Amino acid sequence: xxxxxxxxxxxxxxxxxxxxxxxxxxxxxxxxxxxxxxxxxxxxxxxxxxxxxxxxxxxxxxxxxxxxxxxxxxxxxxxxxxxxxxxxxxxxxxxxxxxxxxxxxxxxxxxxx
Amino acid sequence: xxxxxxxxxxxxxxxxxxxxxxxxxxxxxxxxxxxxxxxxxxxxxxxxxxxxxxxxxxxxxxxxxxxxxxxxxxxxxxxxxxxxxxxxxxxxxxxxxxxxxxxxxxxxxxxxx
Numbered sequence: 706x707x708x709x710x711x712x713x714x715x716x717x718x719x720x721x722x723x724x725x726x727x728x729x730x731x732x733x734x735x736x737x738x739x740x741x742x743x744x745x746x747x748x749x750x751x752x753x754x755x756x757x758x759x760x761x762x763x764x765x766x767x768x769x770x771x772x773x774x775x776x777x778x779x780x781x782x783x784x785x786x787x788x789x790x791x792x793x794x795x796x797x798x799x800x801x802x803x804x805x806x807x808x809x810x811x812x813x814x815x816x817x818x
Numbered sequence: 819x820x821x822x823x824x825x826x827x828x829x830x831x832x833x834x835x836x837x838x839x840x841x842x843x844x845x846x847x848x849x850x851x852x853x854x855x856x857x858x859x860x861x862x863x864x865x866x867x868x869x870x871x872x873x874x875x876x877x878x879x880x881x882x883x884x885x886x887x888x889x890x891x892x893x894x895x896x897x898x899x900x901x902x903x904x905x906x907x908x909x910x911x912x913x914x915x916x917x918x919x920x921x922x923x924x925x926x927x928x929x930x931x
Contacts, residue, residue, distance in 0.1 A: 748921040805910045809860025
């Protein structure tokens with residue numbers, strides 16, 4: 706079984722709809738991250754959480770919100786989706802003191818029409 | 819915002835050729851990582867370099883961290899089709915007692931027979 710799972714894997718939605726992307730991990734890591742990937746721009750950090758009570762904005766948090774429901778779960782919401790939020794979204798985890806290595810989920814491909 | 823520029827953006831070579839990918843920034847990193855991403859999957863860590871001037875080898879891959887810790891390179895000897903993928907560098911930036919990663923723009927490598 707995968708250590709970091711994301712649901713759904715693919716989603717097509719319309720402008721203005723609320724969307725939630727979910728991430729679960731079995732690695733026991735405290736730190737979790739949400740990134741979006743666009744061609745030619747690499748991975749950009751949306752939000753990150755270093756423990757259940759800690760939520761921090763990344764470089765591109767506008768239009769997004771997150772919820773850390775438990776150590777193992779970190780959800781990303783788009784309150785009112787817009788077409789330029791069409792992208793590949795990745796969840797990642799890391800462990801304190803383990804050299805910053807991040808472990809990524811398989812990604813969610815989101816299309817906003 | 820720290821920026822990491824990778825070059826080239828695309829690279830198409832034949833099996834057996836050598837290649838070098840570069841990762842550059844105007845800022846100093848506390849450490850730098852290289853990831854490889856294959857279609858439909860999240861990035862997977864290849865190596866972490868920490869010390870200026872450090873060289874690490876992973877089979878046919880050689881990673882070097884610049885003396886000033888602002889740049890890095892990845893050299894592949896005798897490339898094989900299995901090396902095909904998206905290569906991402908990621909710099910770690912200390913933020914208080916923790917750190918997070920900023921990813922480069924990526925180099926897409928295709929190795930053909």
